[in-house]
Structure formats: structure tokens, C-alpha cells
Amino acid sequence: MKIKNPQKEKITMSDPWITSHERKVVNEMMRSGWDNYAYVEKFESVFAKWHGRKYALMTPNCTQAIHLILLSLGIKKGDEVLLPDCTWTGTSAPVTYTKATPVFCDIENDTWCLDASSVEKRITENTKAVIAVDLYGNMPKMEKLLAVCRKRKIPLIEDAAEALGSKYKGKRAGSFGIASVFSFHRTKTLTTGEGGMLILDNKKLYDRAKFLRDHGRDAKRSYFVLEAAPKYMPSNLQAALGLAQFDRVEELVKRKRYILHLYKKFLGDISDITLNMETKDVYNGAWAPSLIFGKTSGLTGKAAMEFLKKKGFPTRPFFYPLSSMPAYEKYKTGSAKLNPVAYSLSHRGITLPASFSLSESAIKRYSDAIKEILKFH
Numbered sequence: 001m002k003i004k005n006p007q008k009e010k011i012t013m014s015d016p017w018i019t020s021h022e023r024k025v026v027n028e029m030m031r032s033g034w035d036n037y038a039y040v041e042k043f044e045s046v047f048a049k050w051h052g053r054k055y056a057l058m059t060p061n062c063t064q065a066i067h068l069i070l071l072s073l074g075i076k077k078g079d080e081v082l083l084p085d086c087t088w089t090g091t092s093a094p095v096t097y098t099k100a101t102p103v104f105c106d107i108e109n110d111t112w113c114l115d116a117s118s119v120e121k122r123i124t125e126n127t128k129a130v131i132a133v134d135l136y137g138n139m140p141k142m143e144k145l146l147a148v149c150r151k152r153k154i155p156l157i158e159d160a161a162e163a164l165g166s167k168y169k170g171k172r173a174g175s176f177g178i179a180s181v182f183s184f185h186r187t188k189t190l191t192t193g194e195g196g197m198l199i200l201d202n203k204k205l206y207d208r209a210k211f212l213r214d215h216g217r218d219a220k221r222s223y224f225v226l227e228a229a230p231k232y233m234p235s236n237l238q239a240a241l242g243l244a245q246f247d248r249v250e251e252l253v254k255r256k257r258y259i260l261h262l263y264k265k266f267l268g269d270i271s272d273i274t275l276n277m278e279t280k281d282v283y284n285g286a287w288a289p290s291l292i293f294g295k296t297s298g299l300t301g302k303a304a305m306e307f308l309k310k311k312g313f314p315t316r317p318f319f320y321p322l323s324s325m326p327a328y329e330k331y332k333t334g335s336a337k338l339n340p341v342a343y344s345l346s347h348r349g350i351t352l353p354a355s356f357s358l359s360e361s362a363i364k365r366y367s368d369a370i371k372e373i374l375k376f377h
Ligand SMILES: Cc1ncc(COP(=O)(O)O)c(C=O)c1O
Pocket: 061, 062, 063, 064, 087, 088, 089, 090, 091, 133, 159, 161, 162, 182, 183, 184, 185, 194, 195, 196
């Protein structure tokens, strides 16, 4: 990964890292991999094992993996599913596909992830699942969330779409709750172009999800369907790329962490900003370094992005609170008053470029621009 002219280096947000190894494996698949699901099954098997899970089901994307687990749990109209107000709509849209109600809870200042005390307050007799999100590679305080869910006998689903390689107290992201999901979107640490994975330990739930993933076919009778289920089958083409990327998983995560640490090196001495957490409990897979301006600076993410754009840099907002957007207006289950931390962090945050190819000098240039904003604001 050599950069010829650092000053001219184009800064991009989140390009993947594809090598000749991936091209070779995908080519092999294209030559001889059309007659079965061998690449899919192999990818599922190694991915589950790495996360200490028994079963895995690859899906065309992570949104569908979430829909699949919600369907498998029997979530339906009238049910409520609790989730953090700050996440991508990929977490919450599948709740609406089942006609259940998404209930937007607050997040924590330090983790940027679902706050167990907010969850506890919002549980009702209709609550049928909680989805915790490992935001930007950060991890929620899992034991607190699991304790709340256990007490109320509610399954916890871990949305680890953004947390490949993260760990909480030594346990991998993807090993918490009844099931976990991952995304292999083109912007993610490991990509299959589009792709997702559901990993879990419960055999009955796995069998149900597997049945629902492929149109509800009868296992005993060919081309005979028992339920009008969705079709969320992946392809060997996606899985071949996934497998080859997964051969390099440690290298991919290491590079993402290096990028986060470079931002910390250049910006870490500024007291009025916070970057992705790393504590004694959290090993951050650092999918997307993000930054929160402190309240004393008075800086908003919007103002910072306007400045960066003028300087010719790419920008990306911190996730907007889902409850603040038109898509979720009708649910009225979240607001600035109910979820003050989500609204405050989102208002003051931005997500930083994290393409694999970024050089140290490119990250320094971007960091210097952020320092400039702070100086002239
Ligand atoms: C937290 C989170 N959940 C779910 C998704 C949905 O993933 P996909 O784009 O693979 O459907 C994403 C993707 O960006 C995400 O960041």
C-alpha cells in the first residue's frame, strides 16, 4: 500500500482493502463454484468458529440478517423492539418490516452505545427483543444489558455490523446475546460488496432461520414450500470474496486500529474532543473512527463538516437520532427529551475517513484541518 505523493493523495471515506488473494479466490469460484453453496458454507463455518458461535447463516446484507432473526423469534405486529436511537436505519428498518414498533432508547456518553438504564425504563409487556449496537467498533456495557434482558426474559440481539474484531472483556463482538449480526457492505472492514451474517448458538432458532432464509422450502420435498417466507440467500460469489477477506481478518483489523491510533496520535492531546473509546474492557476494532466535539468548544458536527467540505475534504455525519428523521416520525418512541445523550452526541459528532489505503500524512492533513476548525471557531 504505497502512496506516491502524500500531498496529492486523495482522501476517501471507507475504501476496502482487496488484494491478489481475493481476486484469485473469486476467480476460482467463477471457474468452478456454481453448482452448490460450498463457499457460503465454508465462510459460515469459519466465521462462526472465530466468534465462538455454533451456527452461521450468510445473507445478502446485514439488514436482512436482522429481519431474519426477528422473524425467527416470531416478532410481529403489536410487539416492541428496543434499540439505540443512534444507529443506522439498517438496525431499525427490519423491525418495521415485521410490523412491530421500534422503541428508540438513549445511548451512553462514554460508549456511544445503548444505555441499559434507558432500556430498563422503556420495557413494557409488549417488549419482545432488544437490539444492542456496537457503534463504530465501540462496545456497550454488555453485562448490564444482558442482566436487564435476563431479568425480564427478553432476548438480546447484538448488531455487530460495525464491530468486526472488537472485544468486550476479552470476548469477541459477535458472541453476545441470543444472536449477532455482521455487515459486509462495501464500506465495512471486511467486505463482500454487499453481504451479512447471522451467528447464533440455539439449534432450533438456527433451523427456523435457515428455513425462512430460503422461501420456507420443505426439506423433504423438492420445490415444495411450507410458508411464504422471504428469500435471503447469499451467493458463492459473495462468499468467495468474504472467505478470502476473512483469511486476512487479523491484518484488516490491525490496519483499522492503526488508522484510529493515528487520529489519536494527532488529535489525542486536545482535551475538548473524544475519539472512539478504548478502555481496559474494550478492544476496539475501529471500523470507523469518529469524533465528538466537547460542549465547551460549542462546535457542531454540521459546522465542522461545512468547514472540511470547503477545504475539499470528504465528510460524514455522526448517525442522526433515528427518532429525529421523517422515516420514524410516526412511531414517536424517541425524542431529544427522552434520549438527550443520543441527540447531544449526534449534534456534536462527525465520522472520520478510514479507507485502508490512507497514509499517515493523509490522516495528519485531515487532523490538522480539524485542529484549524477548533482554533478559528
Ligand atoms: C449498525 C448497523 N446495523 C445494520 C447495518 C445494515 O447493514 P447492511 O448495509 O449490510 O444491510 C449497518 C450498515 O451499515 C450498520 O452500520
